[in-house]
Amino acid sequence: xxxxxxxLQYPVRVSKCDPRMAKFLIEQYGGAxxxxxxxxxxxxxxxxxxxxxxxxxxxxxxxxxxHLEMIATMVYKLTKDATPEQMEAAGLGAHYANHDNxxxxxxxxGVPWSAMFIQAKGDPIADLYExxxxxxxxxxxxxxxxNMTDDPDLKDSLTFLREREIVHSQRFREAVEILKAxxxxxxxF
Amino acid sequence: xxxxxxxxxADWKAxxxxxxxxxxxxxxxxxxxxxxxxxxxxxxxxxxxxxxVQKSMALKHRFQTMFGPLYGFGNSFSPAPFAWKEAPWxxxx
Numbered sequence: 001x002x003x004x005x006x007x008l009q010y011p012v013r014v015s016k017c018d019p020r021m022a023k024f025l026i027e028q029y030g031g032a033x034x035x036x037x038x039x040x041x042x043x044x045x046x047x048x049x050x051x052x053x054x055x056x057x058x059x060x061x062x063x064x065x066x067h068l069e070m071i072a073t074m075v076y077k078l079t080k081d082a083t084p085e086q087m088e089a090a091g092l093g094a095h096y097a098n099h100d101n102x103x104x105x106x107x108x109x110g111v112p113w114s115a116m117f118i119q120a121k122g123d124p125i126a127d128l129y130e131x132x133x134x135x136x137x138x139x140x141x142x143x144x145x146x147n148m149t150d151d152p153d154l155k156d157s158l159t160f161l162r163e164r165e166i167v168h169s170q171r172f173r174e175a176v177e178i179l180k181a182x183x184x185x186x187x188x189f
Numbered sequence: 190x191x192x193x194x195x196x197x198x199a200d201w202k203a204x205x206x207x208x209x210x211x212x213x214x215x216x217x218x219x220x221x222x223x224x225x226x227x228x229x230x231x232x233x234x235x236x237x238x239x240x241x242v243q244k245s246m247a248l249k250h251r252f253q254t255m256f257g258p259l260y261g262f263g264n265s266f267s268p269a270p271f272a273w274k275e276a277p278w279x280x281x282x
Contacts (some may be wrong), residue, residue, distance in 0.1 A: 004272050008279040010212060017243070054224035064217060073280040167223065174227040 002062070007120045009066040011152040012073040019090035020147050025109060028145070028161075029071045030105030030113040033137040039064035041118040041134065046149045052182060053124065053175040056133070062167050074154065075103055104134035112113055124179055132172045139165035190268055192256055192275040193199045206282070207252050 030035040042061030047052050077155055079087070079101050087096040094110055105113035121127050144160035191200070210242045225231065249259055257276040258265035267273065 003264050006259050006276060006279060007208060007211060007215075010216070011209065012280075025259055028268055056223065059223055063223075069279065076280050161198050167220070178227065 001108070002065070008070055008073060009063070010157060012070050012077065012157045014074065014077045015146075015151045015153050017086070018078045018149075018151065019079045019082040021151070021154065022075045022171050023091050023095075024145060024148055025074050025078070026070060026103075026106065027106075027108040028104065028138070029068070029075060030142060031107035031141070031142055032117040033098065033134060034107070035064050035068035035138075036105055036113055036118050037117045038134060038138065039068055040115075041120075042131065043129065044118070045120045045131070048120070048122055049124050050179060050182070052178050056171050056175050060124050060131075060171065062122060063164070063168075065082075067164065070157060072103055072120045074157065080150075102106050114169065128179070129173050132176070135169035135172065139169070146172055190255065190275070192270065192272075193277045201282075204256055204276075206231045207248065207255070208282075211248050211252060211278065214248055214274055220246060 030036055039061050042057050042064065043083060045059065046057045049057055079092075081090075082090070082097055082101065085100070095104070098104070107113075119127075119130055121130070135181075139162055142158055142165065146158050146162065148157060149158075196204070211226055218238065218241050221241065223239060225234055228234065253259055253265055257272040258267055259276075261273060
């Protein structure tokens with residue numbers, strides 16, 4: 001099970017109400033390469049992975065839940081004081097019509113989250129390669145998001161998350177190497 | 190211990206500072222945990238991990254006596270009345 005901890009992994013501050021930026025950030029909440037996809041992908045794959053790599057996939061999946069909460073906090077803070085007029089002007093009119101200022105799992109274009117974004121192939125190399133690709137795509141998305149805001153507080157939190165994608169990608173690459181070494185090792189029975 | 194709704198500026202300042210210290214300490218632990226998952230034989234990293242476990246536990250003990258429980262489901266003690274809802278939620282600070 002998981003134990004909830006009443007803290008963010010890294011502080012999230014925003015300088016101003018900015019529903020325009022919230023609309024883009026929601027890509028990392030309910031988008032294909034976002035944190036929900038990441039957490040659910042890894043936490044689902046772990047059951048059938050080889051013993052040697054379960055811990056890393058379990059633990060990265062758990063960290064993704066903390067990142068999901070950070071993105072949610074950004075979106076919440078950027079929109080909590082936005083009027084319906086401001087939401088509409090920011091391109092969130094359709095979101096407001098369905099959800100008011102509540103968060104929802106969809107991407108920046110409003111497409112709802114789908115399990116079709118993720119895969120579990122049962123083949124550990126195929127699964128880990130997907131995980132590496134997912135981290136690299138998430139890293140790229142964070143870069144595009146950083147490019148789209150001039151809010152120094154927001155940039156700080158996004159930069160932290162971009163860095164974590166790099167670390168996760170490296171750890172998944174190590175997991176692949178561990179499996180390869182295990183496969184090619186001479187075994188004596 | 191006062192509910193979050195009654196905190197003064199000084200309480201918020203102390204909360205943020207101590208929370209920041211916990212976040213810094215726990216970041217070391219997350220990073221070392223992931224590293225050790227793929228490098229389980231690294232003795233120096235394990236020693237550093239255990240050192241930070243101790244530091245994190247001490248910081249959280251101090252935090253919880255000042256601001257209330259950090260964990261639900263019985264992983265923190267509670268004063269009366271039940272204090273789980275008193276400290277602000279992470280997205281509110």
